[in-house]
Amino acid sequence: xxxQAISIAAQSGKVKAGMNWFIGIGLFMLPLIWIDPTTYxxxxxxxxxxxxxxxxxxxxxxxIFGLMDVLNLAHAAFFAFGAYMGYTVxxxxxxxxWSETASFGGSVLYLAVALGAAGCIGGIxxxxxxxxxxxxxxxxxxxxxxxxxxxxxxLVEILKIIWGVNDEVVPVxxxxxxxxxxxxxxxxxFRVVAIILGVGVFAALQFVLKxxxxxIIVRAGVENREIVKTTGYNINRIFTLVFAAGAAFAAVGxxxxxxxxxxxxxxxxxxxxxxxxxxxxxxxxxxxxxSFIGAxxxxxxxxxxxxxxxxxxxxxxxxxxxxxxxxxxTGLFGKE
Amino acid sequence: xxxxxxxxxxxxxRVSTNAGALDPMxxxxxxxxxxxxxxxxxxxxxRVMDVMAKIMIFTLVVASFDLLLGYTGILSFAHAMFFGxxxxxxxxxLYHAPEPAWYHIIFAVIISLAVSISLSLIVSFFSLRVxxxxxxxxxxxxxxxxxxxxxxxxxxxxxxxxxxxxLPGVFNFxxxxxxxxxxxxxxxxxxxFLILISTVFMFAGMLRFIRSPLGRVLKSxxxxxxxxxxxxxxxFRYQIYSIVFSSxxxxxxxxxxxxxxxxxxxxxxxxxxxxxxxxxxxxxxxMGTLYGSIIGASFLIVTENWLPGLxxxxxxxxxxxxxxxxxxxxxxxxxxxxxxxxxxxFPKGVxxxxxxxxxxxxxxx
Amino acid sequence: xxxxxxxxxxxxxxxxKHHILQGVSLDVTPGGATILLGRNGAGKSTTLKxxxxxxxxxxxxIRFRGNDIHDKQPHKIARLGMGFVPEDRAVLFNLTVxxxxxxxxxxxxxxxxxxxxxxxxxxxxxxxFWNRKAGLLSGGQKQMLAIARVFVCDHALLLIDEPSxxxxxxxxxxxxxxxxxxxxxxxxxxVEQNFNLARQVGTDCFILDDGRVVFHGLTEDLxxxxxxxxxxxxx
Numbered sequence: 001x002x003x004q005a006i007s008i009a010a011q012s013g014k015v016k017a018g019m020n021w022f023i024g025i026g027l028f029m030l031p032l033i034w035i036d037p038t039t040y041x042x043x044x045x046x047x048x049x050x051x052x053x054x055x056x057x058x059x060x061x062x063x064i065f066g067l068m069d070v071l072n073l074a075h076a077a078f079f080a081f082g083a084y085m086g087y088t089v090x091x092x093x094x095x096x097x098w099s100e101t102a103s104f105g106g107s108v109l110y111l112a113v114a115l116g117a118a119g120c121i122g123g124i125x126x127x128x129x130x131x132x133x134x135x136x137x138x139x140x141x142x143x144x145x146x147x148x149x150x151x152x153x154x155l156v157e158i159l160k161i162i163w164g165v166n167d168e169v170v171p172v173x174x175x176x177x178x179x180x181x182x183x184x185x186x187x188x189x190f191r192v193v194a195i196i197l198g199v200g201v202f203a204a205l206q207f208v209l210k211x212x213x214x215x216i217i218v219r220a221g222v223e224n225r226e227i228v229k230t231t232g233y234n235i236n237r238i239f240t241l242v243f244a245a246g247a248a249f250a251a252v253g254x255x256x257x258x259x260x261x262x263x264x265x266x267x268x269x270x271x272x273x274x275x276x277x278x279x280x281x282x283x284x285x286x287x288x289x290x291s292f293i294g295a296x297x298x299x300x301x302x303x304x305x306x307x308x309x310x311x312x313x314x315x316x317x318x319x320x321x322x323x324x325x326x327x328x329x330t331g332l333f334g335k336e
Numbered sequence: 337x338x339x340x341x342x343x344x345x346x347x348x349x350r351v352s353t354n355a356g357a358l359d360p361m362x363x364x365x366x367x368x369x370x371x372x373x374x375x376x377x378x379x380x381x382x383r384v385m386d387v388m389a390k391i392m393i394f395t396l397v398v399a400s401f402d403l404l405l406g407y408t409g410i411l412s413f414a415h416a417m418f419f420g421x422x423x424x425x426x427x428x429x430l431y432h433a434p435e436p437a438w439y440h441i442i443f444a445v446i447i448s449l450a451v452s453i454s455l456s457l458i459v460s461f462f463s464l465r466v467x468x469x470x471x472x473x474x475x476x477x478x479x480x481x482x483x484x485x486x487x488x489x490x491x492x493x494x495x496x497x498x499x500x501x502x503l504p505g506v507f508n509f510x511x512x513x514x515x516x517x518x519x520x521x522x523x524x525x526x527x528x529f530l531i532l533i534s535t536v537f538m539f540a541g542m543l544r545f546i547r548s549p550l551g552r553v554l555k556s557x558x559x560x561x562x563x564x565x566x567x568x569x570x571x572f573r574y575q576i577y578s579i580v581f582s583s584x585x586x587x588x589x590x591x592x593x594x595x596x597x598x599x600x601x602x603x604x605x606x607x608x609x610x611x612x613x614x615x616x617x618x619x620x621x622x623m624g625t626l627y628g629s630i631i632g633a634s635f636l637i638v639t640e641n642w643l644p645g646l647x648x649x650x651x652x653x654x655x656x657x658x659x660x661x662x663x664x665x666x667x668x669x670x671x672x673x674x675x676x677x678x679x680x681x682f683p684k685g686v687x688x689x690x691x692x693x694x695x696x697x698x699x700x701x
Numbered sequence: 702x703x704x705x706x707x708x709x710x711x712x713x714x715x716x717x718k719h720h721i722l723q724g725v726s727l728d729v730t731p732g733g734a735t736i737l738l739g740r741n742g743a744g745k746s747t748t749l750k751x752x753x754x755x756x757x758x759x760x761x762x763i764r765f766r767g768n769d770i771h772d773k774q775p776h777k778i779a780r781l782g783m784g785f786v787p788e789d790r791a792v793l794f795n796l797t798v799x800x801x802x803x804x805x806x807x808x809x810x811x812x813x814x815x816x817x818x819x820x821x822x823x824x825x826x827x828x829x830f831w832n833r834k835a836g837l838l839s840g841g842q843k844q845m846l847a848i849a850r851v852f853v854c855d856h857a858l859l860l861i862d863e864p865s866x867x868x869x870x871x872x873x874x875x876x877x878x879x880x881x882x883x884x885x886x887x888x889x890x891x892v893e894q895n896f897n898l899a900r901q902v903g904t905d906c907f908i909l910d911d912g913r914v915v916f917h918g919l920t921e922d923l924x925x926x927x928x929x930x931x932x933x934x935x936x
Contacts, residue, residue, distance in 0.1 A: 154673055277477040
């Protein structure tokens with residue numbers, strides 16, 4: 001290609017990207033036809049926060065797939081374990097009587113403790129799963145799918161043994177039961193926290209992957225294990241770490257979702273796995289940015305449609321997934 | 337195993353000359369069918385019949401799944417969904433029909449074929465567009481969606497409570513013809529034989545399918561898609577055949593399942609656990625063996641029926657220990673562990689292992 | 702024995718069912734470059750990968766700077782001071798040139814940064830494409846990067862596998878010069894099919910055939926022995 005051709009190609013690429021943004025924003029504004037602006041904004045805030053919760057789950061999935069080329073369907077179980085862990089911790093804190101005294105700072109602190117505990121349990125489960133099972137099936141997608149389905153099944157059964165089979169009510173820190181109104185738009189405190197957490201995780205992930213040494217090693221390890229090994233890095237340990245991190249994200253997402261829904265049940269992993277799968281497929285497997293955008297799309301469209309035609313909410317997500325797959329089989333940010 | 341062994345080497349012509357009186361497999365096959373046929377008269381207990389009927393139905397479903405996974409190399413998590421479509425179509429039609437008659441069942445067969453074929457065409461169209469691993473995720477999401485639909489679309493499906501219905505005419509369980517060898521000759525027995533006959537026919541159909549030139553192309557696609565493309569096969573078309581055919585069979589299995597239970601609910605036909613069971617059956621029997629589905633289904637359904645009781649009786653030895661009671665209650669846990677172990681250490685399954693053992697012996701001997 | 706930096710003693714390697722190395726023994730003295738020659742499939746690359754620990758040796762003993770390394774993991778061996786440039790332009794395509802260098806710095810300190818500057822003087826083209834993805838470089842540039850990235854660490858020994866493969870002669874010359882410069886600082890074991898390049902780089906030479914060492918001597922002697930050349934190298 002000559003230099004001129006390259007510049008033309010680059011330009012048309014830019015034009016195309018501009019078009020995509022245009023279409024995206026257009027679709028984003030589309031519900032305004034049926035919904036009045038303040039309700040629309042309230043729904044947007046709610047949808048965005050739902051999207052961020054889903055992103056927490058999907059990010060772990062896409063991290064593990066994108067970096068390690070492992071499709072981990074046990075993700076739903078990590079998520080459920082995280083949710084139950086958060087529930088247990090919040091219950092424990094609640095038994096000391098915070099419900100009367102908690103300030104906003106206190107609520108955030110309690111939530112942080114619960115999230116930390118969930119992250120720990122997720123990380124531990126991740127390490128155990130990777131060491132015992134995943135290491136044996138690197139490079140074989142079919143085996144990975146099968147074995148992680150099995151692991152998921154086992155983990156959920158263990159969860160039922162520990163916590164029982166019934167739905168449980170999650171105590172929500174006081175301050176998160178409140179909301180504030182700005183110009184007629186509702187902001188629930190917890191949703192704001194969810195948005196901050198989601199965006200924070202996204203930024204942190206981007207930074208670690210793009211800018212740090214560990215990010216370089218991990219990305220290199222995905223592409224060519226042998227070079228990384230012979231350069232002097234223990235790639236197995238690094239991959240265990242990545243897997244554990246992915247599992248921890250799922251568990252943190254689980255606690256967030258438990259607080260959000262104010263309830264936990266053993267089957268909750270499967271229900272949210274479907275969202276995570278849709279997000280990862282829309283965004284393109286392995287792209288953290290893609291998952292972020294995908295999660296926002298799913299969260300917003302779910303909320304808009306749930307407001308307009310409640311029964312169609314999940315169906316619309318499926319339609320979006322189908323349409324995007326037809327246009328781009330690898331998802332929005334997926335590589336060929 | 338001799339007959340199947342030869343077939344894997346695609347020496348079909350030689351087998352057909354050897355077949356007939358000489359092949360011990362023929363006796364085995366005939367023996368299984370006869371055994372299934374006389375079972376209700378020898379052991380006239382509902383429990384035994386129930387286990388037998390479920391084994392047959394799941395053999396069918398598992399074999400059709402094996403057609404996809406083992407013979408075509410497509411991992412679809414939506415297979416249980418097609419099973420559920422069959423089950424729900426017969427249940428809903430008989431439930432809503434003012435006066436259920438035999439032709440409603442035919443009608444249900446047509447409906448479920450139509451739905452499952454068109455849906456599987458759409459699904460297979462996506463399999464053209466996306467990579468295998470993407471496809472697996474897509475179908476998993478679809479299967480979850482079907483489950484949610486089953487639970488939430490209460491006006492059609494009755495939600496989580498499910499649909500119970502009565503079968504028409506001779507199929508009705510209260511319809512009695514008297515007794516034979518102490519066995520109640522009633523509608524249930526008629527359904528049992530309907531299941532037996534349909535299973536044998538459809539299983540034979542699947543055998544024909546894989547032994548046909550088309551089946552051999554499928555195997556070559558599974559082993560090396562690029563090579564098959566290079567040889568001039570439109571691999572996509574063959575994959576569509578496989579997906580559509582196996583989905584249709586799965587929906588037929590669903591119809592038989594619903595007719596046997598006269599009841600369906602979302603958890604019994606759409607739940608991920610059903611899919612995991614089907615996968616486990618395929619794996620235990622061995623992928624790409626078809627006959628393995630009989631072993632896989634038998635093993636799982638028999639254990640499923642006796643394991644909970646066994647665990648309970650073990651647990652009753654230490655009645656005061658709550659943990660033991662809990663561990664005994666969660667018998668599915670052991671299935672899950674078994675599943676993981678089979679995938680990791682025994683990926684060829686029973687039939688597959690026997691086959692490679694025979695092959696090894698032949699190479700040595 | 703004590704004067705050799707690396708010694709292989711009757712090393713066997715199996716890859717799957719295939720018995721590739723069938724008792725390779727060689728002693729590599731410190732300083733300069735040692736060349737491994739041989740036909741395709743003779744076991745040259747496998748020898749390097751066995752030394753590096755990528756393929757575990759099924760029998761035999763490998764010693765490197767006084768350590769037994771035949772039962773060690775590749776990353777441990779690398780940290781003992783062994784650098785490895787696999788064949789086929791082993792760079793990370795999805796990483797930029799800069800990131801490729803960063804990856805190869807196991808420790809970042811003044812020494813390695815100094816080495817980096819030195820090596821960039823040797824390969825100025827890499828400086829030009831500093832922020833470009835390595836996958837977008839030309840074949841020769843990729844190979845330069847593959848060698849350069851190993852050179853930023855102070856290795857005691859470098860294993861280089863067929864750097865000239867599939868490159869234009871002019872690029873091969875450039876690479877040859879670079880390797881000549883490198884070997885002044887670091888011991889190099891070079892696997893080559895290109896005899897001219899091999900001669901340019903070093904004098905100490907082994908020939909492998911069918912997984913065994915069949916010749917050890919000087920490249921000049923080898924160049925005179927037409928029968929040997931024809932028999933084992935096909936030239």
